[in-house]
Amino acid sequence: MSDKGSKFLFNTIAPVYGLFFDFQVRKYQKVFRDNISIFNGLKTVLDIGCGTGALCFVLNEAKMDVTGVEPAEKMLKIAKYRNRFNQAQFIQSNILERLPFEDKSFDITIASYVAHGMKVNDRIKMYQEMNRLTKNKVIFYDYNSKRSLLSDIVEWVENGDYFNFIQNAEKEMNNYFEDVEIINVDTMASLYVCTPNGK
Numbered sequence: 001m002s003d004k005g006s007k008f009l010f011n012t013i014a015p016v017y018g019l020f021f022d023f024q025v026r027k028y029q030k031v032f033r034d035n036i037s038i039f040n041g042l043k044t045v046l047d048i049g050c051g052t053g054a055l056c057f058v059l060n061e062a063k064m065d066v067t068g069v070e071p072a073e074k075m076l077k078i079a080k081y082r083n084r085f086n087q088a089q090f091i092q093s094n095i096l097e098r099l100p101f102e103d104k105s106f107d108i109t110i111a112s113y114v115a116h117g118m119k120v121n122d123r124i125k126m127y128q129e130m131n132r133l134t135k136n137k138v139i140f141y142d143y144n145s146k147r148s149l150l151s152d153i154v155e156w157v158e159n160g161d162y163f164n165f166i167q168n169a170e171k172e173m174n175n176y177f178e179d180v181e182i183i184n185v186d187t188m189a190s191l192y193v194c195t196p197n198g199k
Contacts, residue, residue, distance in 0.1 A: 021082055024054035028112075031141070031185050032058055038193060039064070042107035042136055048095050048126070049114035053079025055141075056088040067106075069093050095126045101133055109134045112141040116165040120172070123161070127176040131196045138177060140192040142169070144184060 032039070043065055047056050050068030052075055059066045060083065068083075070076045071094040080090050093099055095111075109130045115123055130138045145166045165172075169192060173180045177194035184190050 021052050021054050021078070024052070025057055028055050028058040029061075031191070032062060034185065035183060035191060038137065038139070038191070039108070044106045045108040045110060046099075046101070046106040046133060048109060048111040048130065050079055050090070051075050051112075053083045053088065053090070055110070055112050056090075057083055057086065060086040060088045067091065069095065069099060095129055096122055099129060099133065103132055104135045105133055107134075107136045108139060109137075110139040110141065113143075115140050115142050115169070116162045119161050120164065123165075123172070124176065127173070131176065131198070134196040136196075138194040138196050140169075140173070140194070141185070141189065142192065143188055144169075144182070144190040146188045 039062070045059050045064050045066050047059070047066060047068045050056050050070045053068055056066045056068040056079065066088040068076075068079055068088060068090045070079060070090070070092060073092055076090055076092050079088075083090070091100070095114075111126065111130070115126065118126065127138075143162065143166050170180055170182060173192055173194055176197070178197055179195040181193045182190050183193060
C-alpha cells in the first residue's frame with residue numbers, strides 16, 4: 001500500500017481504533033510493567049506511528065517525556081483528545097521523511113505495530129531514521145512468527161508486508177542495528193529491543 005493509501009486507510013478507521021483506546025492502554029500497561037527494566041533510567045521517548053495515543057498515555061503515566069508522531073490527522077486528533085490532561089506532545093509527521101528532530105534527540109524510539117505494515121524499503125528508511133534519532137534503545141512492538149487466521153486475513157486486506165516481516169524481522173533488524181533482543185510478550189507479539197548504531 002502506498003503512503004497516501006495508508007494515510008487514507010488510517011484516517012478512515014480512526015474512529016474504530018478510538019473505541020479500543022482503553023483496551024490498548026490496559027494492554028500497554030501490562031507490557032510496560034512486565035518489561036520495566038528496559039526503560040530504567042531513560043526519560044525521553046518518541047512513539048512512531050502513535051495512532052490514537054494509547055502507548056503515549058501509558059509512557060506519560062510512567063513519568064516519561066513523550067512525543068508522538070503520526071501522519072493520519074484523524075488518528076492524531078483522537079490522540080490529542082485522549083491525552084489532553086497529560087504532558088504528551090504530538091506532531092503530524094511521517095517517519096518516511098526526515099522527522100523535525102536533531103540527531104540523538106531521544107533516549108528511546110518505539111514503533112508499535114508499525115513495521116509489519118510497511119514494505120521492506122520503507123522499513124529500512126524507518127530503521128535508519130530511528131537510528132539517527134535514538135541514544136539508547138530502538139524498540140519495535142510487533143508480531144512475531146506465530147500466526148492466526150484472523151491476523152492473516154486482516155493483514156492480507158491491509159496489503160502491508162506482514163507475511164515477509166514475521167519471517168525475517170530479526171535478521172532484517174540485525175542488518176541495521178548493533179544488537180537485537182527479542183522478548184515475547186504474548187502468543188503472537190514480541191518486543192524487538194535494538195541497540196542503535198553509533199550509540
